[in-house]
Amino acid sequence: MAGDGRDGSDPGLKGDGAIFPTDRRHASSHHMKVIIAKRVDSGSADTGEIADLAAAAGHEVVGTLTQTRTEDAALHLGEGKADELAALVRDRDAAAVIFDNRLGPYQIYNLGQRLPGDTEVLDRFRLILEIFGQRAETKKAQLQVELAELRYELPRAEAKTSLAKRDERPGFMGLGEYDESREQDIKAQISAIREELDGIEETEAHRREQRRESGFDLVALAGYTNAGKSTLLRRLAADVDIDENEGLHPDLDSTAESENRLFTTLGTTTRRAAMDRLVLVTDTVGFISDLPHWLVESFKSTLDSVYRADLVLLVVDASEPTETMREKLVTAHDTLYERNEAPIVTVLNKTDRVDADELAEKREALSALAPNPVPISAAEGDDVGALLERVEGELPDYERERLVLPMGDGTMSLVSWIHDHARVEDVSYGEQVTVTFAARPAVVEQSRDRAANLTVPAESA
Numbered sequence: 001m002a003g004d005g006r007d008g009s010d011p012g013l014k015g016d017g018a019i020f021p022t023d024r025r026h027a028s029s030h031h032m033k034v035i036i037a038k039r040v041d042s043g044s045a046d047t048g049e050i051a052d053l054a055a056a057a058g059h060e061v062v063g064t065l066t067q068t069r070t071e072d073a074a075l076h077l078g079e080g081k082a083d084e085l086a087a088l089v090r091d092r093d094a095a096a097v098i099f100d101n102r103l104g105p106y107q108i109y110n111l112g113q114r115l116p117g118d119t120e121v122l123d124r125f126r127l128i129l130e131i132f133g134q135r136a137e138t139k140k141a142q143l144q145v146e147l148a149e150l151r152y153e154l155p156r157a158e159a160k161t162s163l164a165k166r167d168e169r170p171g172f173m174g175l176g177e178y179d180e181s182r183e184q185d186i187k188a189q190i191s192a193i194r195e196e197l198d199g200i201e202e203t204e205a206h207r208r209e210q211r212r213e214s215g216f217d218l219v220a221l222a223g224y225t226n227a228g229k230s231t232l233l234r235r236l237a238a239d240v241d242i243d244e245n246e247g248l249h250p251d252l253d254s255t256a257e258s259e260n261r262l263f264t265t266l267g268t269t270t271r272r273a274a275m276d277r278l279v280l281v282t283d284t285v286g287f288i289s290d291l292p293h294w295l296v297e298s299f300k301s302t303l304d305s306v307y308r309a310d311l312v313l314l315v316v317d318a319s320e321p322t323e324t325m326r327e328k329l330v331t332a333h334d335t336l337y338e339r340n341e342a343p344i345v346t347v348l349n350k351t352d353r354v355d356a357d358e359l360a361e362k363r364e365a366l367s368a369l370a371p372n373p374v375p376i377s378a379a380e381g382d383d384v385g386a387l388l389e390r391v392e393g394e395l396p397d398y399e400r401e402r403l404v405l406p407m408g409d410g411t412m413s414l415v416s417w418i419h420d421h422a423r424v425e426d427v428s429y430g431e432q433v434t435v436t437f438a439a440r441p442a443v444v445e446q447s448r449d450r451a452a453n454l455t456v457p458a459e460s461a
């Protein structure tokens with residue numbers, strides 16, 4: 001993939017054996033028959049999202065089991081429920097149970113003992129990691145997944161070590177070889193990956209800075225997974241401009257895949273928007289609720305394009321029930337809250353699936369979280385023009401400038417520099433060259449400096 005500095009023909013999961021042991025990578029991409037399990041303290045358990053996540057990982061959901069009760073320290077579920085789960089696994093011939101809960105290492109172990117044979121026990125986070133592992137195409141994404149896996153594993157390795165040390169649960173050692181150095185190993189790997197990621201992040205920050213200096217405003221698409229960000233990116237993009245910019249911006253990508261499944265997009269894709277103004281739009285990884293901090297930490301830099309943007313378009317699926325929209329908006333705001341400085345415009349997407357009255361009700365109900373939103377249908381292209389106008393309005397004003405340049409050595413290259421970095425309104429050639437243009441204030445300033453430094457031709461001296 002672009003940007004990882006490696007052969008683009010196979011963006012798969014090869015190479016760097018030291019960092020990506022192939023066994024683990026492949027172990028996480030097999031498709032299974034799974035049972036979904038969920039425990040809630042009160043009310044009724046909603047298994048919609050966890051089922052979607054399982055499907056996104058390629059698994060087939062063959063059964064669902066829920067329980068409303070307080071958490072059992074040993075089994076997470078009540079004892080009777082755990083036996084019921086074992087029976088369900090047997091009955092449906094499932095290979096794994098996926099919990100939409102946070103399971104402790106001991107709970108996973110104890111559940112494993114109750115379930116038939118080699119039934120795998122996964123939790124929500126292990127599943128999300130599995131999906132990310134399948135989607136990771138760039139070097140950076142692979143490193144992030146590896147980092148998250150190690151962070152997931154660390155407390156478990158610590159638990160194993162302490163159990164083995166206390167020598168209270170000899171059976172626990174059957175889980176894997178007991179090895180105290182495993183913990184140290186994981187810690188060493190974590191810092192090695194962290195270092196490599198830091199390097200990549202620096203390169204990206206540098207590229208972002210170059211783009212800004214090139215006169216581009218940076219707009220980021222953010223939002224819950226499956227809201228329609230990639231569909232909107234394709235709608236906003238000016239296809240013809242990609243080739244022009246390719247040399248200048250090596251991570252520009254012509255594809256931003258859309259699919260009706262969770263976490264279709266993992267990396268970032270940047271394209272120039274179809275506007276007069278120089279605007280680059282970046283598609284990003286979707287948000288999801290209830291991510292543990294080690295996972296968020298690992299993918300934090302993926303959101304840098306959001307945090308460092310000039311404007312954030314927060315895409316919301318308006319075809320969902322108001323309460324779902326509210327929950328997802330809250331998740332999105334929580335994710336953005338700490339580090340985002342850019343103004344946020346909420347985009348109510350998929351209006352083709354909502355009638356006007358319903359949309360008006362939703363807007364009203366959500367007005368505190370999403371003031372003055374822009375309704376669109378990215379799929380149908382409805383009201384995308386209004387969105388572009390809004391983007392134009394939210395971005396800092398362009399400054400107009402008219403430069404009169406003496407004909408000399410550097411004149412033509414300055415004119416072409418202005419073409420690359422500004423919106424040129426007029427160029428007239430005579431004894432002097434007059435360029436009229438509009439651009440970000442920083443670009444105007446730079447063009448003045450460059451004009452002042454033009455060398456005057458020798459004969460006129």
Ligand SMILES: Nc1nc2c(ncn2[C@@H]2O[C@H](COP(=O)(O)OP(=O)(O)OP(=O)(O)O)[C@@H](O)[C@H]2O)c(=O)[nH]1
Binds near residue numbers: 257258260261378
């Ligand atoms: N009806 C309708 N469907 C849409 C619209 N926009 C997107 N979709 C569909 O919604 C699904 C998700 O769209 P994506 O563009 O992949 O969503 P995303 O936000 O990029 O999702 P992730 O990459 O998973 O975070 C796809 O099936 C799209 O075809 C819309 O305006 N109307």
Ligand SMILES: [Mg+2]
Binds near residue numbers: 229230258264265283
């Ligand atoms: Mg996407």
